[in-house]
Amino acid sequence: MGRLWLSALGADRPGIVAAVSGVLADLGCNLEDSTMTNLQGHFAVLLVVSAPDGVTAGALEDALDPVAGLFELVVAVRPLDDAPPPGEPVGPRDEPWTIAVHGADRTGIVRTVTSALADAGGNVVDLSTHLVGEEGAPVYVMTLRVTLPAGTAGDTAAGRIREAAASLDVHCSVHRDEVDLL
Amino acid sequence: MSVRAVLTLPHPVLMATAAPVGDIDADALALAGDLVDTMRASPACVGLAAPQIGVARRAFVVDVTGHAKAVSCHGTFVLFDPVVVSAHDPAAAREGCMSVPDLTGEVARATRLTVTGLGIDGDRRTLSVDAFEARAVLHEIDHLDGLVFLDRVAGPHAVFARKTYR
Numbered sequence: 001m002g003r004l005w006l007s008a009l010g011a012d013r014p015g016i017v018a019a020v021s022g023v024l025a026d027l028g029c030n031l032e033d034s035t036m037t038n039l040q041g042h043f044a045v046l047l048v049v050s051a052p053d054g055v056t057a058g059a060l061e062d063a064l065d066p067v068a069g070l071f072e073l074v075v076a077v078r079p080l081d082d083a084p085p086p087g088e089p090v091g092p093r094d095e096p097w098t099i100a101v102h103g104a105d106r107t108g109i110v111r112t113v114t115s116a117l118a119d120a121g122g123n124v125v126d127l128s129t130h131l132v133g134e135e136g137a138p139v140y141v142m143t144l145r146v147t148l149p150a151g152t153a154g155d156t157a158a159g160r161i162r163e164a165a166a167s168l169d170v171h172c173s174v175h176r177d178e179v180d181l182l
Numbered sequence: 183m184s185v186r187a188v189l190t191l192p193h194p195v196l197m198a199t200a201a202p203v204g205d206i207d208a209d210a211l212a213l214a215g216d217l218v219d220t221m222r223a224s225p226a227c228v229g230l231a232a233p234q235i236g237v238a239r240r241a242f243v244v245d246v247t248g249h250a251k252a253v254s255c256h257g258t259f260v261l262f263d264p265v266v267v268s269a270h271d272p273a274a275a276r277e278g279c280m281s282v283p284d285l286t287g288e289v290a291r292a293t294r295l296t297v298t299g300l301g302i303d304g305d306r307r308t309l310s311v312d313a314f315e316a317r318a319v320l321h322e323i324d325h326l327d328g329l330v331f332l333d334r335v336a337g338p339h340a341v342f343a344r345k346t347y348r
Contacts (some may be wrong), residue, residue, distance in 0.1 A: 102191055132284035139284075173332075
């Protein structure tokens with residue numbers, strides 16, 4: 001049993017997920033982690049699958065050819081042999097945080113905030129952006145789940161991320177994820 | 183009293199901490215009237231905070247009358263300089279905001295709440311609210327601290343577009 005990653009992108013049409021997952025099922029592949037979303041009319045699929053012995057990246061890509069042709073999808077499959085075990089890439093000394101950024105749209109919001117995050121030893125776990133607002137007054141909204149170093153180093157990192165966002169005149173909330181164990 | 187325009191992101195008033203109202207004078211009463219009129223002008227609106235109509239003062243109106251999720255219901259009430267006395271039993275639910283018209287978000291908020299502030303008669307009012315009315319009150323108080331629901335969501339997958347495409 002090996003693990004593969006698969007990406008597919010094309011103009012959104014009904015049936016894409018059913019067709020792709022159907023090919024996977026026919027080959028005995030198990031869909032593990034996935035993100036599938038509509039990006040302004042284009043459907044993006046990003047999957048990690050476990051595949052039976054003999055189902056290589058090339059074999060899966062070939063098997064997906066008819067679906068790719070039918071739906072006009074750009075499909076890529078690659079082996080994931082050196083991947084870490086399933087789960088979020090959270091180091092034992094890191095802590096989960098959530099960041100929300102919103103403000104007038106301008107170039108560099110993602111780069112500035114994520115650069116400050118990386119410089120502070122943080123790591124992006126999940127990131128989502130929305131471009132909303134009126135014509136002529138676009139608003140950019142970005143939400144991230146990240147990890148930051150534990151303890152006061154995390155607070156220092158959070159402060160640097162807020163400062164970086166403030167330099168772009170966008171609002172930024174950074175807070176530790178508080179989990180209540182019941 | 184009049185219906186005022188509701189500001190939307192990224193207006194700076196929505197991101198600023200509002201100043202205390204203090205004495206309930208003619209200006210404060212005019213603000214209360216505008217909040218009520220503006221809230222009622224939008225049928226789905228159950229609350230409005232002063233910064234949303236461009237006034238950086240600590241005041242809001244809430245009215246959850248007839249809402250399916252409401253348990254406690256104090257009708258239409260305006261509170262000036264509100265303070266949360268106690269908050270218990272958080273629960274997550276999807277909420278929207280007239281100042282963030284294109285998105286909704288999943289936010290955890292207390293479902294039992296005691297809040298105190300000054301009413302339009304200048305007397306102190308202390309209210310026990312719960313369920314949807316508690317959510318509305320906390321949402322409006324957040325506006326007085328320069329926060330919108332986006333600042334409270336649990337992560338990227340807790341934000342939802344209201345329309346599919348631009």
